[in-house]
Amino acid sequence: MVRGRSGGGAEGGGRGLLVVGDVVTDVVARHRSPLARGTDTTADIRLLPGGAGANAACWAARWGCADVRLLGRVGTDARAWHEASLREAGVRPRLVVDDEAPTATVISLVDASAERTFLTDGGASTRLTADDWSPSMLDGVGRLHLSGYLYFSGPGRGTAAAALASARERGVAVSVDPASVAFVGELGVERFLAATTGAETLLPNADEARLLTGLADAGAAAAALSRRVPVAVVTLGAAGALVAEAGEVTARVAPVAALAVDSTGAGDAFTGAYLAARLAGADPPEAAGEGCRAGAAAVTRAGGRPGREGGPAAGFAG
Numbered sequence: 443m444v445r446g447r448s449g450g451g452a453e454g455g456g457r458g459l460l461v462v463g464d465v466v467t468d469v470v471a472r473h474r475s476p477l478a479r480g481t482d483t484t485a486d487i488r489l490l491p492g493g494a495g496a497n498a499a500c501w502a503a504r505w506g507c508a509d510v511r512l513l514g515r516v517g518t519d520a521r522a523w524h525e526a527s528l529r530e531a532g533v534r535p536r537l538v539v540d541d542e543a544p545t546a547t548v549i550s551l552v553d554a555s556a557e558r559t560f561l562t563d564g565g566a567s568t569r570l571t572a573d574d575w576s577p578s579m580l581d582g583v584g585r586l587h588l589s590g591y592l593y594f595s596g597p598g599r600g601t602a603a604a605a606l607a608s609a610r611e612r613g614v615a616v617s618v619d620p621a622s623v624a625f626v627g628e629l630g631v632e633r634f635l636a637a638t639t640g641a642e643t644l645l646p647n648a649d650e651a652r653l654l655t656g657l658a659d660a661g662a663a664a665a666a667l668s669r670r671v672p673v674a675v676v677t678l679g680a681a682g683a684l685v686a687e688a689g690e691v692t693a694r695v696a697p698v699a700a701l702a703v704d705s706t707g708a709g710d711a712f713t714g715a716y717l718a719a720r721l722a723g724a725d726p727p728e729a730a731g732e733g734c735r736a737g738a739a740a741v742t743r744a745g746g747r748p749g750r751e752g753g754p755a756a757g758f759a760g
Contacts, residue, residue: 456582456614458509459502459717462575462605463495463589464567465514465524465537466546470745472704474554490745491527492548493567494621495589497707497746501714501736503532504748507721511536513579515570517544531747538574540566556702556741568595575601577608584721586614587713590621593637594629602637610640615720617643619713620650627653635670643673643726645713651676660684661691673726677712677737679705683730693727698738707746711736 473485499512515538516524524545528535546567551559570592580586586609592598609616618641620626626634631654638644644667646654651663651674660676661684667674668686676684682697715736719729736748743749 456509456580456584457721458511458583459499459507459585459587459721460511460513460579460583461495461499461502461587461589462513462570462592462601463498463587464493464546464564464591465496465512465516465528465535466491466493466548466567467520467524468492468548468550468706468745470550470552470704470706472552472744476553477551486744488744490747491524492550492706492746493546493589494591494619494710494746495587496524496528496533497710498587498589498619498714498717499533500528500531500747501707501711501740502718503714505715505718505732505736507718508532509582510534511579511583513570513574514538515540515566515574516546517566520545527747536579538570540569543569550704550706552704552706552744556705558704558706564591564595567591567598569597570601571597572600572604575604575608577611579605580608580612580614583614585617585717587617587619587717588638588641590619591625593634594622594625599637606638606640615642617641617645617713617717619709620644620646620654623649623653626650631656638671641671643675644671645675645677645709645716647677647679647709661686665689665691675716675726675730675733677709677733679708682734683712685726685730687726693730695727695730695734698734700738700741702741704744705741706744707740708737710746711740711748 543566546565549561655663664676664686685693712733716733719732
């Protein structure tokens with residue numbers, strides 16, 4: 443077990459992790475040749491459970507967090523399938539059923555370099571509202587994680603605001619994953635940053651960090667973000683991660699080598715393992731190291747979820 447040095451455990455008095463975010467049906471299409479416009483391109487296509495919030499929750503459970511909960515909204519079309527897959531992964535789902543909108547669907551186009559491009563239909567996930575939230579959901583919770591996709595719809599922003607306010611009242615640390623350069627750009631950087639005020643940790647990738655700060659250098663961007671929140675952790679893909687606190691980069695975390703097949707869930711895996719490690723008492727650099735290990739494991743398989751085999755990579759447990 444990694445023991446932290448900066449009080450990174452369960453600030454709210456609990457040991458649980460609550461994730462509020464998206465539950466998605468992923469159509470993952472891995473194509474080895476460039477897309478041939480107007481005709482056919484051979485691909486390996488799979489239908490898989492996904493969603494940034496749901497994926498992060500599953501990776502947190504895989505990484506040793508024994509109490510992982512997820513609040514999300516789904517359509518009637520796939521509730522049973524998603525609920526069963528989450529439970530199998532060790533997550534306690536609280537899925538609100540939407541009778542009017544279908545479950546969110548993402549088509550993930552993965553090229554020969556394992557880079558992914560998303561076509562996103564938010565469906566029911568964009569309709570999670572503040573009425574679906576209750577402060578009692580934080581009972582026994584030490585950390586709250588908000589998927590960035592909440593912020594890209596009016597109802598979702600209301601849900602995120604209600605959850606963040608409840609967490610702050612209880613002293614529960616809140617993390618946010620910005621989730622999408624394109625969607626943050628559409629919403630507006632200042633609106634996004636204002637909406638996430640009060641979070642303890644931001645978990646952007648390098649492109650998201652650059653967009654949020656206007657700085658080209660990922661290290662400078664991480665440092666700038668850590669003047670807005672106590673901790674900024676910027677993922678760098680195959681180059682590892684940066685941890686910044688109080689306006690300075692405090693750690694450069696080495697990458698973990700992996701043969702990449704699909705990068706769809708790498709960031710979600712990093713987030714889940716990072717949060718599990720923080721709840722177990724790891725400090726931010728140590729937790730980021732666990733995140734890099736999980737991200738490396740994620741890219742070796744199709745889709746965004748961990749496999750059933752074994753426990754956490756190399757045996758980490760909270």
